[in-house]
Every structure is written in structure tokens, then in C-alpha cells.
Amino acid sequence: MKYFRSALVAVLTLFLITSCGNKKQEPKSNDTFDLQSYIKAAEAVDPNMNKVDQVFTILDLVRAEYYDVLTNDPYSAHSYKTSYPIAAANMGIYMTDIIYHFYGEADETMFLTFSAAQELAKFLGLDSEFATWTIERLEGSAIKRDTITQMFNNLLIDSEKYSSENETVFVHTAFLTGSFIEKVYITGSLLKQKMQAGELEQEDEGDIRELLVIYLNQLNPATGVLHNAFVQQQDQLKGLLVLTTFERLEALSEQLKLVKPELIVASVKDIAANDDLNTTFALVANLRNLLVSASE
Numbered sequence: 001m002k003y004f005r006s007a008l009v010a011v012l013t014l015f016l017i018t019s020c021g022n023k024k025q026e027p028k029s030n031d032t033f034d035l036q037s038y039i040k041a042a043e044a045v046d047p048n049m050n051k052v053d054q055v056f057t058i059l060d061l062v063r064a065e066y067y068d069v070l071t072n073d074p075y076s077a078h079s080y081k082t083s084y085p086i087a088a089a090n091m092g093i094y095m096t097d098i099i100y101h102f103y104g105e106a107d108e109t110m111f112l113t114f115s116a117a118q119e120l121a122k123f124l125g126l127d128s129e130f131a132t133w134t135i136e137r138l139e140g141s142a143i144k145r146d147t148i149t150q151m152f153n154n155l156l157i158d159s160e161k162y163s164s165e166n167e168t169v170f171v172h173t174a175f176l177t178g179s180f181i182e183k184v185y186i187t188g189s190l191l192k193q194k195m196q197a198g199e200l201e202q203e204d205e206g207d208i209r210e211l212l213v214i215y216l217n218q219l220n221p222a223t224g225v226l227h228n229a230f231v232q233q234q235d236q237l238k239g240l241l242v243l244t245t246f247e248r249l250e251a252l253s254e255q256l257k258l259v260k261p262e263l264i265v266a267s268v269k270d271i272a273a274n275d276d277l278n279t280t281f282a283l284v285a286n287l288r289n290l291l292v293s294a295s296e
Contacts, residue, residue, distance in 0.1 A: 038206035039264060042213035049180045049222045055099045058187060058214055062194075062207040066104025070189050071097040072182075072292050074109070074116035081123040085174040086294045091120045092178025093291060100186060124171070177226055178291055180218075185288045187215045188281050195272040209264050212271060216260050219253035219280065245290070249283045252276050 041061060046054050058064070072093050080090040094117045101110035191211040194204060226246060255276050256263070263271060271277065 035206065035209065035265070038210050039213055042210035043217070045214050045217070047214070047217040047222065049176060049183075049218070049225070052096065052099065052179065052183075055096065055183060055186075056103065058211075059100070059103045061214075062190065062210050063203075064103070064190050065193065066100070066106065067189070067193070068101075068104070068106060068109060070186050071100060071109070071113070074112040076292065077116035077119040080120060080294065082294070084124060084171055086291075087120045087123050088171040088174035089178035089181075089291050089294070091117055091124070092175045092180070093182040093288075094120070096179050096182035096186070173226070180222055180226065181284065181288050181291060184215065184218050184284050187211060187218060188284055191215055192281060195268055200268060205268055208268055208271070212264055212277075213260075216253075216256055216264075219249070220257045221253075223250040223253050245283055245287050249280060249287070252280050252283070256280070 045057055045061065048054070072090065074094070077090070077094075080087045094113050097113050098110055098117070101107075101113060191208065194208050194211065197204065200208075223246060259276075263274065263277070
């Protein structure tokens with residue numbers, strides 16, 4: 001692979017060694033509670049699906065809990081070596097998971113996920129330089145978190161040029177799809193967990209509304225962009241059977257965009273009961289299941 005290696009090495013390195021700062025915010029005082037400030041903070045989170053640094057921002061902002069069940073099993077990596085699109089999509093999932101494991105200080109699982117990413121990289125023909133980045137070398141590095149965005153963008157740019165002697169596939173779209181789906185899956189799951197909690201403090205309600213804003217902003221317009229990409233590339237990405245689900249998710253994201261101003265200030269009970277929102281949760285979970293269980 002003559003284009004893709006160096007950027008992938010760098011971005012995986014950054015994922016593993018970047019500091020996530022203070023993972024848990026101090027609870028806000030009831031005396032200073034301001035719902036609009038929560039919403040404003042959430043709206044400031046960049047929903048650009050080409051970026052991954054916002055994952056740390058989201059986790060920090062809502063004082064997210066760590067649930068390892070939200071991540072993909074690193075021992076499943078071998079089953080994804082059936083096609084380049086499937087391998088690339090699950091590479092995107094694993095790379096997002098690495099951030100969440102790092103945030104949750106789950107070092108052992110994070111390292112296993114890194115190994116899973118290495119296995120897929122080898123299948124994709126990226127094992128030369130990538131394989132030189134051992135855990136010991138990663139632990140001894142000190143690269144700053146604010147460089148993640150640029151390196152991730154470089155990875156995406158290089159992935160558009162991906163090719164092999166036997167086939168040219170749209171690894172870029174598959175990789176981006178995996179990363180995006182995992183981000184919205186984790187965000188939506190955290191939102192559901194918080195809404196299902198018992199007695200809620202004002203800060204908890206603020207976190208719920210922040211997650212809702214972030215989730216809705218992630219869905220639209222990203223689902224439309226990816227849906228269009230799959231329409232144009234469906235022959236090359238036939239191993240990822242997600243087109244119909246993306247169509248439904250795009251339509252629902254448009255409907256939710258229209259009611260977003262009312263929804264984000266509604267009661268938590270009404271938010272949790274919103275049929276369109278709950279359907280998007282189910283569709284995102286379905287998309288993710290299709291990716292993580294993909295095989296031929």
C-alpha cells in the first residue's frame with residue numbers, strides 16, 4: 001500500500017496516547033443551573049463526521065459513564081477479513097472504540113482493540129510501518145491531542161486513493177461509515193442510559209439534553225451524505241448491506257430536525273417516548289450489528 005500507511009500509523013498512535021483530560025466534569029451548582037447553557041455547549045460540538053476529536057469532547061461534556069458492552073469485541077477481527085469494505089468499516093469501529101476505552105481507562109481492552117486494528121491493517125496491506133508501533137513504543141510517546149483532527153483527515157484523504165492490484169474499492173466510505181456508526185451508537189446508547197436512570201438531578205437533565213442535541217446534529221446531515229455515497233458505490237460496497245437502513249435513518253433524521261427546537265426542551269419523559277427518536281436508536285443499532293456481524 002503506497003498511500004495509506006503513514007497516516008494510519010499516526011492516527012492510531014494518537015488515539016492510544018492522547019490524554020483525554022478531565023474525563024468527568026464537576027457537577028454544576030444548582031444555583032447556577034442554566035438549561036440554555038447546556039444546549040449552547042452541545043451545539044458547539046462539531047458534528048463533522050470526518051473528525052474524531054469531538055468524541056473526547058462529548059464524553060467530557062456529559063460526564064459519560066464507561067460501558068465496555070458498547071464496544072466491539074476485538075477478538076472478532078479475524079471474521080472481518082472477508083472483503084476490504086468490511087475490514088475497513090470495522091477498522092473505523094475499532095478506532096472509535098480505542099478512544100472510548102482510553103476515556104474509560106480500560107487499558108487492557110484498549111490494547112486488545114489496537115491489536116484487532118493491526119490485524120485488519122495487515123489484511124488491508126497496511127502492516128509494514130503499522131506493525132512497528134508496539135504498545136511499549138506507544139506508551140513512551142507524548143503526542144498532543146489537538147493534532148488528532150489533522151491526522152485523521154489525512155487518513156481519510158489517503159484512503160480515497162486506496163487501491164490494490166486485484167481491485168479498487170471505496171475503503172474511504174467504508175472506513176468513514178464504521179467510524180460514524182460507532183460514534184452515534186455510543187452517543188445514542190449513553191443518551192438512553194441516562195434517560196432510563198431513576199431520580200434525575202438538574203445536571204442529569206442537562207446532560208440528557210446535551211446528548212440529544214449532539215446525537216441529532218450527528219445524524220443530520222451525515223446520514224444523507226453516507227446514503228448518497230452508498231447509492232453511488234453500491235456495487236463496490238455490496239458486502240455492506242446497509243443502504244435500505246440508511247434510507248430510513250436519513251428520512252427520520254430530517255423529521256427530527258424539524259421538531260428539534262421543541263424536543264430538546266421537552267420533559268425527559270416526552271423525549272424518551274418520542275417514536276421517531278426511538279426508531280433511530282433501533283436503526284443505528286441495526287446498522288452497527290450489520291457491520292460487526294458482517295461476513296461472507
